[in-house]
Amino acid sequence: MKIQIRNQRSKRFLRFAMVGLVGFIINNFILWITYEVIExxxxxxxxxxxAVAILNNFILNNFFTWKVNISNRKYSFLQSLWRYYLSASIAGFVNYTILLVLTIQFNFYYxxxxxxxxxxxxxxxxxxSEKWTFSSNLYQTEK
Incomplete structure (x- = not known):
């Protein structure tokens, strides 16, 4: 059975979630190594x-999720990366805050x-990311 997704935003969200899964694995692996092994x-x-997961996710989202056409960039790669770090830092701050509150206040496993x-x-x-970082008015993206 083949599932077809016709809505472009739904397709992007599915690709975004796939990239996020890779970032999720990287984030947890780096967290485990630095906390348990390096202490x-x-x-x-x-x-x-x-920070490491954000870098990975930027690269994958740039070329896979939004399929940015490099020749039609409004911003350089580094400017785009900076924009992505700024936007992803909002979610990163939420992640960090929840991690600390749950582990310190409620004794959750980290x-x-x-x-x-x-x-x-x-x-x-x-x-x-959809509205600001990879907005179609900033890039010529493939449909």
């Missing part, structure tokens, strides 16, 4: 994991709290 605090481990934070930030990140 950094959550105050350092979480922002580091978020990876479970991180997963909760990532899920809370996902919709925020998609909407900001």
């Amino acid at each position: 950094l605090s959550l105050f350092i481990s979480s922002p580091l994991a978020i 990876l479970a709290a991180n997963i909760t934070g990532i899920l809370a930030g996902m919709m925020i990140n998609f909407l900001v």
Whole structure:
């Protein structure tokens, strides 16, 4: 059975979610390595994991989710990356805050709290990316 998605925004959200899954794995892996193996605090481990996942997600979203045509950029790659970091930082802040509140105040296991934070930030990140970071008036994107 083949499922067809006709709505362009739904297709983008599905691709965004696929990229997010990769970022989710990277975020949790980096968090685990830095917290459990290197023994950094959550105050350092979480922002580091978020920053690495944001970089990965920018690259994948740039070329896979929104299929940005490089020759038609309004901004350079680094300017675009900066815009993405700014927008994704909103979701990252939500993730970080939820992680700290759940682990410190409610004694949640840190990876479970991180997963909760990532899920809370996902919709925020998609909407900001759709409306600002990868807005069609900034890029010529493939349909």
